[in-house]
Amino acid sequence: MKYIKLSILFLAGLLILPSCDKALDINTDPLVASSADPNVSLPFVIVQYSSRFESELGTRIMDVPQHFSACFNSPRTGPTTSFLTGNTWGMYYTQVLGNLVLVEQDALAAGESSNNVAAIAKILKAKAFFELSCIWDKIPYSEALDGATFASPNFDDQEAVFQGALSILDEAIALIDKIPAEGVFDVSSGDVLFSGNMDNWRRWANSLKLRILMLLRNKSTSVDGQIQAVLSQPLIETNGQAVMLRYAGGGGATNAFYGIVAAFFGPSNETAQVHGPGEPLYNLLANGDPRFDLFILDPDDLGAPDNGVFPDDNTAVLRDNIIRDNLPHIMFLPSEISFYRAELALLGVT
Incomplete structure (x- = not known):
């Protein structure tokens, strides 16, 4: 009788041990990563x-x-x-x-x-x-x-x-x-x-x-x-060192700025007229800045939309050159360092 009781206790122990392991497995969320490649x-x-x-x-x-x-x-x-x-x-x-x-x-x-x-x-x-x-x-x-x-x-x-x-x-x-x-x-x-x-x-x-x-x-x-x-x-001081994510364009490789325009409004910003230049930007570039035609489409000199107003057929619009599927996401340019150096020199820090 003594041996029968011991055998029963031993078998019960075998049943309990796997149960503990399973309980521990339950506490590990299989959907949460614990490491990353x-x-x-x-x-x-x-x-x-x-x-x-x-x-x-x-x-x-x-x-x-x-x-x-x-x-x-x-x-x-x-x-x-x-x-x-x-x-x-x-x-x-x-x-x-x-x-x-x-x-x-x-x-x-x-x-x-x-x-x-x-x-x-x-x-x-x-x-x-x-x-x-x-x-x-x-x-x-x-x-x-x-x-x-x-x-x-x-x-x-x-x-x-x-x-x-x-x-x-x-x-x-x-x-x-x-x-x-x-x-x-x-x-x-x-x-x-x-x-x-x-x-x-x-x-x-x-x-x-x-x-x-x-x-x-x-x-x-x-x-x-x-x-x-x-x-x-060492700082970011040349264009070759600039920090940017380059998009190839096309399916799965499109800048999301353009992607919003294409998904909800039309094939391009120029035709859908989603984003227009603000008056401060328009006026700044209109004073002989050679970048005007790179940024803004306004062949008839219609001017910028009013503040808070979207562009239409009677206003300028931002060019597709700016809002395009392969537009890189710029994160840091050497010009930022140049501006800091200039500001610090003006303040007498350097």
């Missing part, structure tokens, strides 16, 4: 970011200073909805930052051979947090990206976010400095901006630092020393 994740992150930026942010950014005469759901006229701003918020925190965290943690775990990947993830992460704060001011930063610990993260002040972004960029540059001479992970196919050229990534990191520091300087000149230090580092 950078050659797959980085193109997704960059393209999703670009698509939302070009279609929703870009048009509004052009409309507020009246480079465009009018724009649907423009914050200038007040009708911006939570649906549209929610798209952008979700893009940054879920599609961009959520994936970059996985890319970064895998690269750091892999060691110095993946320093290039970790650096790229950090640079893009710093840029995302910086832009989020530029749009919304206070945002989740220090407690963001850790939903298990911070289900309702606190919102950080803009200065804290900017300083945090600077620290992340410094971390990225330090990783680039320690990339080994051999055995480096090949990220050229996933890096759709620079094809793995880490010299250009270093330049972009320094240039982003300068961009952030220039905004901080609007509040305090205490960053002047940091500005002078970063000016001595």
